Amino acid sequence: MVPEAEKRRDDMRALVIVPVLKLARSKAGQGDSSQAPAPQRSNEARLEEAIGLARAIDLEIVQGLIVPISQPRPGTLMGSGKIEEIKALLDEHDAGLVIVDHPLTPVQQRNLEKEWQAKVIDRTGLILEIFGRRASTKEGTLQVDLAHLNYQKGRLVRSWTHLERQRGGAGFMGGPGETQIEADRRLLQERIVKLERELEQVVRTRQLHRAKRRKVPHPIVALVGYTNAGKSTLFNRITGAGVLAEDMLFATLDPTLRRMKLPHGRTVILSDTVGFISNLPTHLVAAFRATLEEVLEADLVLHVRDMSDPDNAAQASDVMRILADLGIDEKEAAARIIEVWNKIDRLDPEAHEAIAERAVGRENVMAVSAITGEGVEPLMDEISKRLSGVLTETSITIPPEKLGLVSWVYGNAVVDGREDNEDGSVTLDVRMSEAEAAEFERKLGNGPKADKEDWER
Template sequence: MFDRPVGGDAVVLVSLDFGETGYEESLDELRQLAISAGMDIRATVEGRRPKPDAKLFIGSGKADELAEKMREVEAKVAVFNHDLSPSQQRNLERLLEARVADRTGLILDIFAQRAQSHEGKLQVELAQLEHLSTRLVRGWTHLERQKGGIGVRGGPGETQLELDRRMLRLRVKQLREKLDKLKQQRGMQRRSRRRSQVMSVSLVGYTNAGKSTLFNRLTQSGVYAADQLFATLDTTSRKVYIPEGGSVVISDTVGFIKHLPHALVEAFGATLEEAVQADLLLHVVDTASTNRDDQIAQVNKVLGEIGADQVYQVLVLNQIDRIGIEPGLERDEYGRISKVRISAKTGEGLDLVRQVLLEHQQHLNAQTPHTHTSHISAVV
């Protein structure tokens, strides 16, 4: 549908070090993103600059080096570990005579491949349109041919670009209206759950931390889980029964990532509302990651942006099997569980997660239905 890199493309990764901390981790994440998109990584071009070049981002000398490397390895796409301006992307494509994708474009491509539900596909399309609208030159006439398309015709003297822009604005408006309706439907479902006093729990965490594996363990579901970034996108909810605690609705949400494109934070706001409206957040962390503290901070940053930072949170330190530590739990100064150490893969410590659910359910039951949420404070 869009002029974007597709799985199987031969690509060269491009990353510049501007002296910021976490450069190597960011580059490693770009490699994982490209692999998750199904791309064939042929080479990596790196460099150091004090700031981006206004015209070509990487500068003319590095751009010539990139062009030579792409010819050498027969790559079709250059994937940047940065966000490019529309003019920088166009200038690079002219120079390289190849397609150029920035970090946001790559993440959008993965989301487009992975979205399964009707709502997920609508959200991805909205994010794509909003990101690509600034890069609009030609090529949006496909909207006329889409099933259920808007079928707009330009008036006398209207240029193709003007027509494309008008069609784009109408399509964005149409998508927002559809997503608003789905948001209202979800709100009705949540109110129904609250009337029945069913506790709502959302799994949140950095992508690839093991959320879907834990979700499958707790709910006996078959949600797709794989060792790759953004293995699952659509929020999935299941009701489970906790002995002595009653029914609980558990939701598995989309994974977070460093520098998550703002367009995706906005477009997936409806899906992430499950986290905002939850009674409890289980923040799943890859304990074996050398960058786990930064990942925790990135997740909490996005939770703050969507208004979920006031929901009670328990850290689930997952994948203890990879570093050989025992399952266990920690409590805060009020005696409530703040952290648990588990392995969703082997099942070690799963009883501790169920204990978290039971104790939190009991805590909610001890408060009045109209006030229990306001008394929950975040624990990190």
């Protein structure tokens, strides 16, 4: 039976804990000879981020705590003194959920739940929960549910998850009994198999759409960045597309694609992608194939950084690591990535000037404010310049009976010169990509049309 005091605990009121392993910290400080050491996050930055993540799912955070751990315990991670201290805080605040910003083994999670008589989730659990609430397309939802079930399968406790809530699961204080765990596992496995099958179907359909979209002859520009860096805001600023931009972590889970025009008339497809985060578990990276594939295929990648965040160097190196995991290596990165230093309006005048100066003259860096629009025009010019590498100069003549194509050329290629000939035809000096040239030829010869609707979602 669950005692009265525990029943009252509110599992939307949470305590956030950042365990700091002293051993790990001193080791990290020494660096790794085979790799440049990644910038270290301060404990305060970690705590602030963990609280931000928890707020992203509407939790009420009663307190945040940095907990130094000299010797990690296999059974409970932290020692009994700390466990007692935290239990007292939970009682004091009537909180029923503890977020531990560190990986927990299933045994540690179960033991801590018992000790604290509260639900416990670790960083992966929390990120999965956020993703679960944000996914909006069928594929995104299936991917997250699948990642969630796989994560849960190895656990000895029932999760504090949106899935559990959907199932109406409650009364799980202290964890389910062994038979219950067996039954749960069987159910989980059945759901996993079913989801995998559904997902296969959805992925197949998407790949079909993607293949069609690739026939549309425009370069793809993908936005990437740490969560909350301002990707959606920048996306809106340059496309006027009205995509959801909120102070909400991971507001963008599914790829958003829009066609846009650059100065000089060049058309590109801009793709907004999922926000990255440090310690993103590998199976979660895989879960976002849909948006990440856009990045892999992109002709140009804009890496948006929030320069007003003191932690931005560590965030940037996390993003680069994830891109490297995806197969975009450093050498290639220089050619394909522009770093967009965003939120410069939030900097004090001195820092603003310093950042602007650092950016000037560096081909790979552009300083902007997606909110005020400062620096956005030069950014667009830079995008044009980068993409013009894939263009070939040519001269085309459009016969009088096909003059409708003139506006298509203006809309899709870069037009450098025009001559209206006596016979009614028009000659244009243009720069266009191979694919655009092929599309033009198709249109000229009444060939099969590319299906515009396929990518304009």
